[in-house]
Amino acid sequence: MKALRSKIVPFFIATFAVALFLTTCESAVKIDDAEKEIARKVDSVLSLMTLEEKVGQLMQYSGFGEFTGPVSADHNYMEPLKEGKIGSMLNANGAEYTRKLQQIAVEETRLGIPLIFGYDVIHGYRTIFPIPLAETASWDLDLIETSAHVAATEAAAAGQHWTFAPMVDIARDPRWGRIMEGAGEDPYLGSLVAAARVKGFQGDDLAAPNTIAACAKHFAAYGATMAGKDYNTVDISNRTLHEIYLPPFKAAVDAGVETFMSAFNEINGIPATANRYILNDLLKEEWQFKGFIVSDWSSIRELIPHGIAANDYEAGNLGMNAGVDMDMMGMIYDPQLFQLLEDGKVTQLQVDDAVRRILRVKFKLGLFDDPYRYCDEEREKEVIMSEEHLEISRDAARKSIVLLKNENNLLPLDPQKINTIALVGPMGDTRFDLIGEWSARGNPEEAISLLEGLTRSLEGKAKILHAKGCEISGEDKSGFSEAIRAASAADVVVAAVGESRMMSGEALCRSDIGLPGVQKEFLMELQKTGKPIVVVLMNGRPLGIPWVKGNVPAILETWFLGTQAGPAIADVLLGMYNPSGKLPVTFPVSVGQVPIFYSYKNTGRPPVPGIRWNSKYLDIPVEPLFPFGYGLSYTTFEYSEITLSDTILLPGSELTAEVTVKNTGVRDGEEIIQLYIRDLVGSVTRPVLELKGFRKENIPAGESVTVRFTLTEEDLKFYDINMDFTAEPGTFELFIGPNSAELKKATFAFME
Ligand code: NOJ
Numbered sequence: 001m002k003a004l005r006s007k008i009v010p011f012f013i014a015t016f017a018v019a020l021f022l023t024t025c026e027s028a029v030k031i032d033d034a035e036k037e038i039a040r041k042v043d044s045v046l047s048l049m050t051l052e053e054k055v056g057q058l059m060q061y062s063g064f065g066e067f068t069g070p071v072s073a074d075h076n077y078m079e080p081l082k083e084g085k086i087g088s089m090l091n092a093n094g095a096e097y098t099r100k101l102q103q104i105a106v107e108e109t110r111l112g113i114p115l116i117f118g119y120d121v122i123h124g125y126r127t128i129f130p131i132p133l134a135e136t137a138s139w140d141l142d143l144i145e146t147s148a149h150v151a152a153t154e155a156a157a158a159g160q161h162w163t164f165a166p167m168v169d170i171a172r173d174p175r176w177g178r179i180m181e182g183a184g185e186d187p188y189l190g191s192l193v194a195a196a197r198v199k200g201f202q203g204d205d206l207a208a209p210n211t212i213a214a215c216a217k218h219f220a221a222y223g224a225t226m227a228g229k230d231y232n233t234v235d236i237s238n239r240t241l242h243e244i245y246l247p248p249f250k251a252a253v254d255a256g257v258e259t260f261m262s263a264f265n266e267i268n269g270i271p272a273t274a275n276r277y278i279l280n281d282l283l284k285e286e287w288q289f290k291g292f293i294v295s296d297w298s299s300i301r302e303l304i305p306h307g308i309a310a311n312d313y314e315a316g317n318l319g320m321n322a323g324v325d326m327d328m329m330g331m332i333y334d335p336q337l338f339q340l341l342e343d344g345k346v347t348q349l350q351v352d353d354a355v356r357r358i359l360r361v362k363f364k365l366g367l368f369d370d371p372y373r374y375c376d377e378e379r380e381k382e383v384i385m386s387e388e389h390l391e392i393s394r395d396a397a398r399k400s401i402v403l404l405k406n407e408n409n410l411l412p413l414d415p416q417k418i419n420t421i422a423l424v425g426p427m428g429d430t431r432f433d434l435i436g437e438w439s440a441r442g443n444p445e446e447a448i449s450l451l452e453g454l455t456r457s458l459e460g461k462a463k464i465l466h467a468k469g470c471e472i473s474g475e476d477k478s479g480f481s482e483a484i485r486a487a488s489a490a491d492v493v494v495a496a497v498g499e500s501r502m503m504s505g506e507a508l509c510r511s512d513i514g515l516p517g518v519q520k521e522f523l524m525e526l527q528k529t530g531k532p533i534v535v536v537l538m539n540g541r542p543l544g545i546p547w548v549k550g551n552v553p554a555i556l557e558t559w560f561l562g563t564q565a566g567p568a569i570a571d572v573l574l575g576m577y578n579p580s581g582k583l584p585v586t587f588p589v590s591v592g593q594v595p596i597f598y599s600y601k602n603t604g605r606p607p608v609p610g611i612r613w614n615s616k617y618l619d620i621p622v623e624p625l626f627p628f629g630y631g632l633s634y635t636t637f638e639y640s641e642i643t644l645s646d647t648i649l650l651p652g653s654e655l656t657a658e659v660t661v662k663n664t665g666v667r668d669g670e671e672i673i674q675l676y677i678r679d680l681v682g683s684v685t686r687p688v689l690e691l692k693g694f695r696k697e698n699i700p701a702g703e704s705v706t707v708r709f710t711l712t713e714e715d716l717k718f719y720d721i722n723m724d725f726t727a728e729p730g731t732f733e734l735f736i737g738p739n740s741a742e743l744k745k746a747t748f749a750f751m752e
């Protein structure tokens with residue numbers, strides 16, 4: 001056993017040399033050379049492996065840290081681990097625990113191949129950042145990259161090598177609980193955010209002690225789940241798949257993502273995990289993805305209830321032939337691959353390819369050089385929840401807040417003029433909810449509630465009367481009276497309402513997207529006090545809250561902002577930070593409008609008020625409650641008309657569009673300036689708007705900035721009638737403005 005293991009040791013040393021080499025070289029040629037070197041080492045390891053060991057590399061077991069899917073009572077990883085039959089573990093946390101498990105893999109198995117530890121580090125490891133949907137509202141790609149980097153730094157110190165993030169599923173149905181995990185509804189914004197997150201997690205050098213491998217998930221089209229119900233069927237056109245749902249995945253590949261996860265859902269009759277076209281033909285062949293694909297939790301086994309495999313054997317056959325390299329908790333590849341190989345259903349080449357892909361990532365992570373480099377208890381203590389990380393989390397939280405309404409400039413609250421604030425509502429003193437779902441090792445006790453945040457900021461300046469009023473759910477109104485008393489005695493009421501953290505995330509879907517329980521009635525009662533009310537929303541999805549919009553003067557969307565939520569919200573409420581976030585997803589009036597998104601098609605009968613025969617509802621408007629891209633500031637911005645460099649764009653040339661944005665208020669502020677286009681006539685119908693660019697500009701009070709966007713033929717491309725990705729000649733409208741509903745317009749033509 002020892003003799004064989006020693007054959008691998010030179011690879012550790014050689015890999016170290018490769019890693020050093022990689023850090024000093026910049027050219028693509030040298031990176032290619034490094035890839036070749038890794039491939040050579042991978043092949044050498046592969047040549048030592050038995051079939052059992054190869055199949056073992058394809059198996060991923062959950063540790064006992066926490067289960068993130070259904071598990072059988074006899075789940076036991078220890079025996080297979082000792083036998084070298086496990087390549088990866090998930091949900092095993094902490095430097096100490098992962099070191100112990102790694103020790104078994106490295107010291108007790110025949111070849112000593114290190115494990116790769118994976119975990120859902122979605123929006124922070126222990127320092128928790130805003131949920132991904134919220135963070136996208138910052139439209140701040142540097143910030144998003146930094147927050148992923150902080151998460152990687154903490155996770156890497158605690159033994160993790162690999163995060164199951166980013167989730168890059170486009171989501172247009174607020175009922176779907178997992179909408180909180182992604183970047184919202186738009187493929188352009190979603191692609192940029194996907195790339196930023198991949199870069200943040202992986203950095204420039206995967207072997208560095210503060211980077212981890214990323215995973216683009218859930219491939220593909222999980223967000224198009226029917227009726228917003230988790231794990232449900234997806235039935236979409238090829239065009240929508242390619243145009244809307246795939247681009248963020250392609251962006252992740254282009255950003256160098258090392259792994260992919262296959263989705264739970266079926267796509268047009270073929271479950272993603274058995275979908276050879278998606279996984280093999282598109283991802284591995286057309287996109288030339290070199291990393292490995294892990295199944296979702298048990299999704300190979302779930303091919304049986306999907307009704308596409310009769311038994312484990314058939315499920316394994318479908319998964320491997322589709323291109324799934326690693327079996328997460330399905331317990332299918334071991335043992336089914338042995339029989340499948342014997343029967344010639346699966347080839348040795350396929351198994352070897354899957355093993356190679358996994359070993360390649362292990363080499364890139366530097367695990368063959370030092371399998372314990374990530375389990376560092378000292379570093380774990382030092383970096384986790386460091387002052388620096390908390391400060392970045394607070395900044396991210398502030399920048400994710402969206403001001404939805406601010407009648408008569410009720411906000412920011414001025415402690416000079418206010419003696420007493422009533423903080424009421426079920427979210428006012430919650431810590432548990434603030435960190436949102438998928439909060440890894442985030443500890444709610446370490447989160448700072450709104451009450452604490454406000455109390456710290458107002459110390460000695462104004463008094464806070466706190467009363468909960470009601471719970472998030474349920475019918476109990478017995479707390480109303482105390483809260484109403486507090487409200488009546490205050491100068492202003494801050495009503496913190498919303499959803500529980502357990503109402504969005506995996507398998508946490510809702511059919512009603514209003515405020516749960518008696519919260520709306522609670523707000524109605526508060527309104528009767530006649531006091532000015534600021535609603536602070538905390539939620540993981542767009543909410544349908546027309547009454548709130550129509551009746552409450554100020555609304556702040558704060559999502560679930562993470563560890564530093566309280567201070568960040570206080571910063572905004574008290575004007576220490578001027579809100580700048582904009583919605584990355586449309587807020588519907590009610591669930592009856594769903595799916596609703598800004599880039600809809602015009603139809604043959606677009607809605608015209610007062611006309612009968614067109615596309616609308618009798619009982620609700622067609623306009624959303626708040627449109628995509630919407631968000632206010634404590635200052636105001638005025639947009640000039642658009643100046644185009646030309647009225648014609650030719651292939652190979654550029655068109656510039658300029659707009660001057662003036663800060664017309666008395667405070668400095670940041671504005672997210674958005675550019676959309678519309679292709680008026682195409683060989684297939686085109687959306688009424690498509691986001692094609694944006695800038696986030698800090699504009700001092702009274703000053704202006706001129707922003708210039710550049711468009712090329714690339715920006716006009718879409719899948720035409722033959723599914724060719726091309727730009728068609730014709731007239732285009734170009735729009736610039738503060739959101740998708742308030743836009744300046746110009747026109748140009750694309751000519752061939
Ligand atoms: C199932 C979820 O769909 C996926 O996103 C997650 O990464 C895995 N479970 C592992 O926890």
